[in-house]
Amino acid sequence: MLVYQGTKASPGLVMGPVRRLHHSGPGLERVVQTPGREQALLNAAVVLAKDELRQLEEAAEGTDKDIFLFQRVMLDDPGLNREIAAYIAAGAGAAPAVERAAEIYAGRIEAGDDEYIRQRAMDVRDACRRVVNILDGRPRTPLRLETPSILISEFLYPSDIVAIGRGMLLGVACAEGSEQSHASIIARTMGIPAVVQLGGAFLEQNCAGGGVLDADNGCLILQPDEAARKDAQRRIVGASILKKRLAALGAGPCRTKDGTHVALLASCSGPEDVELAMQAGAEGVGLLRSEFSIMAGRVPSEEEQYFFYLSCLQAAGGKPVTVRTFDIGADKSVPGLTEDSPNPALGMRGLRMSLAHPQMFEEQLCALLRAGTRGPLRVSIPMVSTPEDWLQAMEHVEKARRALRRRGVVFNEELEFGCMVETPSAALLAPDILAAGCRFLVIGTNDLIQYTYAADRLDSRFSEFFSGQSPAVHRLVGMALDAAKAAGAPVCICGVHAGSPNQVVRYARQGVRCFATEAASLLQVKARLLEEDLTLPADP
Numbered sequence: 001m002l003v004y005q006g007t008k009a010s011p012g013l014v015m016g017p018v019r020r021l022h023h024s025g026p027g028l029e030r031v032v033q034t035p036g037r038e039q040a041l042l043n044a045a046v047v048l049a050k051d052e053l054r055q056l057e058e059a060a061e062g063t064d065k066d067i068f069l070f071q072r073v074m075l076d077d078p079g080l081n082r083e084i085a086a087y088i089a090a091g092a093g094a095a096p097a098v099e100r101a102a103e104i105y106a107g108r109i110e111a112g113d114d115e116y117i118r119q120r121a122m123d124v125r126d127a128c129r130r131v132v133n134i135l136d137g138r139p140r141t142p143l144r145l146e147t148p149s150i151l152i153s154e155f156l157y158p159s160d161i162v163a164i165g166r167g168m169l170l171g172v173a174c175a176e177g178s179e180q181s182h183a184s185i186i187a188r189t190m191g192i193p194a195v196v197q198l199g200g201a202f203l204e205q206n207c208a209g210g211g212v213l214d215a216d217n218g219c220l221i222l223q224p225d226e227a228a229r230k231d232a233q234r235r236i237v238g239a240s241i242l243k244k245r246l247a248a249l250g251a252g253p254c255r256t257k258d259g260t261h262v263a264l265l266a267s268c269s270g271p272e273d274v275e276l277a278m279q280a281g282a283e284g285v286g287l288l289r290s291e292f293s294i295m296a297g298r299v300p301s302e303e304e305q306y307f308f309y310l311s312c313l314q315a316a317g318g319k320p321v322t323v324r325t326f327d328i329g330a331d332k333s334v335p336g337l338t339e340d341s342p343n344p345a346l347g348m349r350g351l352r353m354s355l356a357h358p359q360m361f362e363e364q365l366c367a368l369l370r371a372g373t374r375g376p377l378r379v380s381i382p383m384v385s386t387p388e389d390w391l392q393a394m395e396h397v398e399k400a401r402r403a404l405r406r407r408g409v410v411f412n413e414e415l416e417f418g419c420m421v422e423t424p425s426a427a428l429l430a431p432d433i434l435a436a437g438c439r440f441l442v443i444g445t446n447d448l449i450q451y452t453y454a455a456d457r458l459d460s461r462f463s464e465f466f467s468g469q470s471p472a473v474h475r476l477v478g479m480a481l482d483a484a485k486a487a488g489a490p491v492c493i494c495g496v497h498a499g500s501p502n503q504v505v506r507y508a509r510q511g512v513r514c515f516a517t518e519a520a521s522l523l524q525v526k527a528r529l530l531e532e533d534l535t536l537p538a539d540p
């Protein structure tokens with residue numbers, strides 16, 4: 001039995017056959033032709049590659065679609081294309097020209113400081129590899145699995161996972177890779193267990209004896225012995241019983257033992273996750289992170305956004321949806337919009353970014369005001385820190401209303417606007433922000449913890465602040481709750497604390513009756529609330 005330790009990239013435990021994925025295969029040895037002919041071959045290959053990426057985009061789920069949209073946009077990137085054209089003009093064949101340009105381009109991206117952007121180098125390589133494989137006549141679906149298997153490789157491209165699909169992929173184990181890579185993100189959204197950073201040695205081993213991928217503990221066992229197999233079987237059965245028990249909770253109302261109704265809403269980023277959350281029993285969407293619709297680098301038009309919000313309302317099936325206006329900046333960088341900043345989390349982010357791009361902001365507000373006639377929609381504004389921030393945002397809402405009236409377009413005059421409480425300042429000044437007209441508060445605990453403790457949410461060395469007790473945050477939330485109660489404004493808590501059953505119970509005892517969490521945590525939170533009697537004193 002061989003045990004390898006890596007890092008969990010997507011949770012779960014699976015056992016089954018193990019198959020090795022090799023990324024490069026023999027290509028077509030082709031004579032290089034004239035630069036004009038090579039450029040023409042390249043253009044045709046790019047058209048085909050974009051078509052394949054469009055199909056992968058259709059097959060992907062939720063925000064995973066954006067990954068393939070990004071790759072498609074990448075293939076049109078003028079800088080990359082100039083680089084490829086220069087190699088072809090110098091006499092290189094189209095395939096080596098793409099390979100060389102992709103390496104240089106990806107290398108430049110990898111040299112940056114931002115981890116999220118660095119991870120996009122993999123997307124550049126993935127998109128360019130597709131073009132090269134077309135030019136070289138190689139198959140683009142890297143592996144056909146006949147039975148559901150654990151896939152092992154040096155690394156995985158996002159398209160590897162989507163191309164093989166959920167049914168055949170039990171889990172993935174990679175020698176390299178990172179938790180933030182798009183392949184890992186896709187594995188998480190598709191519910192495929194994944195372990196990265198296992199080191200290369202396991203790839204040399206005989207896989208005939210199958211394997212156990214214990215992603216929960218970041219480990220891969222090859223040639224498992226009888227005891228390891230039995231242990232895995234026992235845990236897999238236990239996990240599936242728990243999953244079924246939790247799924248059965250989804251349909252019923254969320255009432256604590258003393259009969260208090262607590263609304264469990266979802267945190268989502270698009271219609272697909274809204275649908276999933278509704279299936280898990282969410283009573284609506286408390287946070288729709290609209291910025292994920294533009295992370296691929298193109299801001300959709302007002303019309304496209306309008307239909308995007310309608311799709312979200314439709315997926316929610318008549319339940320309320322709170323859309324947050326774009327929270328761009330910090331780790332959510334958008335090519336062409338975000339700039340280098342010495343300290344991006346404290347720089348141009350959220351409302352500040354929207355105020356700096358008034359046309360983009362007003363187009364989004366117009367789309368939301370229009371969508372507000374089609375269902376129970378309300379709008380929250382991110383990173384409001386002061387009443388002045390709020391009033392500036394409302395000036396743009398007023399401008400958007402005037403523009404729609406001028407255009408004679410129907411919109412919801414009564415659409416409600418509220419704000420996120422994500423900074424200590426917003427919690428301290430909540431009475432003033434509410435007095436300025438803010439109708440509801442959505443407390444974002446991820447950022448509230450980050451800014452209260454000066455603990456970077458992207459730096460795993462400080463994860464204790466996010467999983468720990470957070471007394472300072474509780475005190476700030478208490479202030480915001482008091483202000484909201486005095487103003488008669490509803491409050492919803494989202495972010496990391498809304499996914500923690502213990503924290504939710506704590507806030508419920510403080511009087512909070514609404515939480516927005518990821519669909520994956522919703523049932524665990526619900527199971528805990530159903531067991532709780534809020535009239536009894538809390539356990540010490």
Ligand code: PEP
Nearest residue numbers: 422444445446447494495
């Ligand atoms: C939060 O800060 O808690 C939140 C929900 O917003 P985001 O995680 O998108 O910053």
Ligand code: MG
Nearest residue numbers: 422444446447
């Ligand atoms: Mg936030």
